[in-house]
Amino acid sequence: MEYKDYYKMLGVDRDASEDEIKRAYRKLARKYHPDVSKEPDAEDRFKEVQEAYEVLHDPEKRKAYDSFGNDWQAGQDFRPPPDWEQQGPEQHFSDADFDLGGFSDFFESLFGHGRGRGRRSTHFRASGQDQYARLRISLEDAYRGATRSITLTVPEADAQGGVRQKQRELKVRIPAGVQAGQSIRLKGQGSGGIGGAEAGDLLLEIEYEPHPLFEVRKGDIYLDLPVTPWEAALGGKVTVPTLGGNVNLNIPANSQAGKQLRLKGRGLPGKPPGDQIVRLKIVTPPADTESRRKLYEQMREQMPMNPRADLGV
């Protein structure tokens, strides 16, 4: 497995004080918190930072980690010393982490399962724990509906009463029209109950992957549509991409940049379905040849106008 440089992850020296470690952690936790940060790798970075802090803020774990020496490089193949024993805190079910995906193999094999932080509030019920995770889907999948595979890391009691991590892969049918910010529930797919009690539910929070063309607001899809000056001025039919495929849109004559045209019912499916809102963006051909320059000059002579009249200049 790969060696993890926890000091580097937090950006602190190996002799950093507990306070320095805490400050560095808090700062990075705010920066990479997946609910706050929009950096694409925020979730992974946040997990890394949490893992590093989990080890370094605990004097015993830090001592154990330091005992491997300073010569390891991040990513280097690492094997714990043969006399290594797991000295993690006592294991509690309620402290287990129910997020999608756990800490690294490096962490798991060295510090085992008792990873919960004391202050982490727990809401344990004997009837099996509800689980929460984020599910990032593409806009196309949201439009059409899709079947997606998700992997859950769940703790499971073994015969000796200890806890081990288990990975479960399951397929979920994503309903068409599901929107970012909504949650979907898979009944009975949370972690299992104890002693045969009913399993909890799995709740997935929907997030959209950014789309290169479309913006989404509620069920409506927004698209900036580039048009030529003559398309805007003279009007006419243009082809517009929508999630459901290309459609024709009639541009009324004398349209200005920023004009919004509504394609009714072409947004996300639902009751009622959303619309697609097309905003015109006028692009001008460059005056890069003599004849084009002439045309622009002709327009200037024959169509004088002050586009800044509203600005009082």
Place this chain on the structure above:
Amino acid sequence: MIIVEDNDIYPAEVFDEQRQITLDELSRLCGVQTSLILELVEEGVLEPVDMQSGHWSFTGTSIRRVQVAVRLQRDLELNTPGIALALDLLEELEDLRRHMGRL
């Protein structure tokens, strides 16, 4: 690590704006005490659909707001007013980003 693959395809139930859930359901679904939800209502983070009767109900999208609140509280040790502020600013930021994306 044991890996278990499950080949069934599970249907999902959507909690959207139209879906109404009771205070008890919301707290059960989110795995939090009702007192936290009441605090969030007090702070204006959550708005019950129907505040008149003694039985408050919420929209399905409240689930996410509670989840975010719980995570901010747990991971960044924010208190309820801090959560309310963070959520408001995040929403504003989201709007701005969306607007910027269109410019």
